[in-house]
Amino acid sequence: MSDLPRAIVVDPSSPLPPFEQVRAGLVDAVSSGALTAGERLPTVRRLAEDLGVAAGTVARAYRELEASGIIETRGRNGTFVSTHGDPAHQQAQRAAIAYAEQIRALRLDTDEALALVAAALRGAESPRTAP
Known part of the structure; x- marks a missing residue:
C-alpha cells in the first residue's frame, strides 16, 4: 500500500480529469498485480x-x-x-461461454x-463470409 501513490500519477496538464487519472492508475495497479485481490486501499483522505488532490477526486x-x-x-x-x-476477465469469460x-x-x-x-480479433473478415 505504501508504494501505491508512486504508481499513480496525476498530471494537472492532462486532458483527462484528475479522478479519471486516479481511477486509471488504480486499474493499472490491479491489472499489473501491484495491488492484489483482498488488499486494503488507503483511505480516501490519505490517498x-x-x-x-482533493478528497472528492479520490472519492x-x-x-x-x-x-x-x-x-x-x-x-x-x-x-x-x-x-x-x-471484472474485464469475468466479462470476457462470460462472452466466451456464450x-x-x-x-x-x-x-x-x-x-x-x-x-x-482469431480473424475477429485481428479485425479481418472470415474467409467464409468474405464477398
Whole structure:
C-alpha cells in the first residue's frame, strides 16, 4: 500500500480529469498485480493527501471502481481490491461461454470456431463470409 501513490500519477496538464487519472492508475495497479485481490486501499483522505488532490477526486474514482466491481467497500473496515477477480476477465469469460454455446448450436467444429475468433480479433473478415 505504501508504494501505491508512486504508481499513480496525476498530471494537472492532462486532458483527462484528475479522478479519471486516479481511477486509471488504480486499474493499472490491479491489472499489473501491484495491488492484489483482498488488499486494503488507503483511505480516501490519505490517498488524496499523498497524491496532492482533493478528497472528492479520490472519492469519485473509488465510487466508479466500486461500481465496476474492481474494488469493494466493507463499511468501517475500509476499501479493498475486489476478491471476485478482474471484472474485464469475468466479462470476457462470460462472452466466451456464450460463444461456445452458440458454436455448439450451429454444429461448427472447434478449429473453425477458433479461426473465426482469431480473424475477429485481428479485425479481418472470415474467409467464409468474405464477398
